[in-house]
Amino acid sequence: MITDEQREARKLGIGGSDMPIILGLSNYKTPYHLYLEKKGLLDLPKVETEQQFWGNRLESVIRDEFAVRNNVIVDTPDTVIHPFHEFLRANVDGYIREWDSVLEVKCSSQFMANEWGDDGTDAIPMSYLVQVAHYCACLNAKEAHIAVLIGGHDYRQFKYTRDLELEDVIINAAKYFWYCVQNDTPPAATTIQDLRLQFPKHDPEKTLTINNSTEEQLTSLYDIRSKIKALEKQEEEARFNIMQYMETSECLTDIEGKPLVTWKSNKRGARTLLIK
Numbered sequence: 341m342i343t344d345e346q347r348e349a350r351k352l353g354i355g356g357s358d359m360p361i362i363l364g365l366s367n368y369k370t371p372y373h374l375y376l377e378k379k380g381l382l383d384l385p386k387v388e389t390e391q392q393f394w395g396n397r398l399e400s401v402i403r404d405e406f407a408v409r410n411n412v413i414v415d416t417p418d419t420v421i422h423p424f425h426e427f428l429r430a431n432v433d434g435y436i437r438e439w440d441s442v443l444e445v446k447c448s449s450q451f452m453a454n455e456w457g458d459d460g461t462d463a464i465p466m467s468y469l470v471q472v473a474h475y476c477a478c479l480n481a482k483e484a485h486i487a488v489l490i491g492g493h494d495y496r497q498f499k500y501t502r503d504l505e506l507e508d509v510i511i512n513a514a515k516y517f518w519y520c521v522q523n524d525t526p527p528a529a530t531t532i533q534d535l536r537l538q539f540p541k542h543d544p545e546k547t548l549t550i551n552n553s554t555e556e557q558l559t560s561l562y563d564i565r566s567k568i569k570a571l572e573k574q575e576e577e578a579r580f581n582i583m584q585y586m587e588t589s590e591c592l593t594d595i596e597g598k599p600l601v602t603w604k605s606n607k608r609g610a611r612t613l614l615i616k
Contacts, residue, residue, distance in 0.1 A: 349419070351378055353427040354514045356474040360467035362517045363510070364530070371517065371527040372534040378521045382537070395447040398489060402445045403434050405495065406487040412436050414443055422478045425511065427518045430478035442475045442484040444468070450491030459496040470510055472500050477507045579613055 360366045361374045376382035388396070407414045414434040422428035434443030446468065448456065457463020464472070464486055472484035484500040520527055529535050550558070583603060586592055592601040602614045 349429075350384070351380055353421075353429040354518055355429045355431055356471040356478075359470045359474045359510055359514065362513050363470055365467040365470065370530050370534050372529050373537065375517075375521060375526050376537060379524075391447070391449070398447050399433060399445050402447070402487050402489050402495075403443065406434075406443060406445070406485070406497065409497075412438060420478050423480065425515070428474070428478055428511070428514060430475045432475050432479070435479065435481070436485070439485075440482045442472060442479060442481045444472050444475065444484060444486045446486060446488040448488050448490045450494075453490050453494065456488060456490060456496060457498070460498075462499055462501070464498045464500060469500060470506070473503060473506050474510055474514075476500070476502050477511060583613060 354362070358374060361369045362371055364371070373382065377384055403414055403416075406412075414436055417432065417435050420430040420432070422430075430442075432442050433445040435441070436443060452465075455465045468486060472486060475481070476484050482502050486498040486500070488496050488498070490496065517527070519525070526538075529538050582592070582601060586601070586603050590602060590604045591599050592603075593599055599616050601616065603611050605611050
């Protein structure tokens with residue numbers, strides 16, 4: 341769990357974990373959401389998720405394992421500031437002096453295993469790639485290594501070799517985002533949640549007349565909702581027919597015995613149809 345001091349420090353610049361958000365690669369935050377955090381208009385969560393908790397607990401274990409497997413000493417430096425852009429910050433998980441290399445440690449869900457390549461390659465998920473590229477730019481390091489533990493048992497290592505063209509893209513995006521923060525110019529909303537944050541209250545005295553573009557969107561919405569309703573009816577009919585065929589059977593299989601559907605009682609005693 342980050343301290344209040346670290347929480348405040350994050351408002352002073354852009355770190356590596358911010359870069360996937362700024363570049364639109366994050367599934368958890370949008371640029372607009374991050375902008376509000378940097379401006380102090382939206383608090384950072386003060387409670388760790390289970391994933392964050394175990395990631396923090398296992399970080400030192402994975403770092404030590406990397407050091408042992410590669411016979412290197414891994415330092416844990418304080419925050420590093422980019423030599424030419426003071427707002428670019430790097431809080432790295434480790435630095436290997438003899439290799440002039442950044443070390444990034446990750447704990448990944450088993451459901452993300454297919455996003456990682458083979459052990460020893462450079463097949464790194466893009467959201468993590470831009471993060472380590474940011475770190476290399478800040479430390480002027482020639483490479484980065486990523487040690488990841490997937491699903492609690494699958495340890496893999498990856499290597500990023502410095503790519504100056506990629507770093508230019510990252511730095512330019514960071515510069516523009518920080519300009520927006522400094523000049524009170526929020527990035528465009530990209531999700532419904534962004535709009536809820538941007539317009540938290542309504543004006544009861546305000547009414548708008550529809551324009552051509554919005555009328556097209558509304559017509560499209562009506563059409564989509566109609567199709568969803570029809571599909572839901574078809575789904576209900578299909579479920580009914582399957583349940584009627586199964587009667588008291590718990591499981592429906594293919595001709596080779598592979599389970600396709602189960603229909604069994606939950607803790608409350610109600611039978612639930614589950615499609616495998």
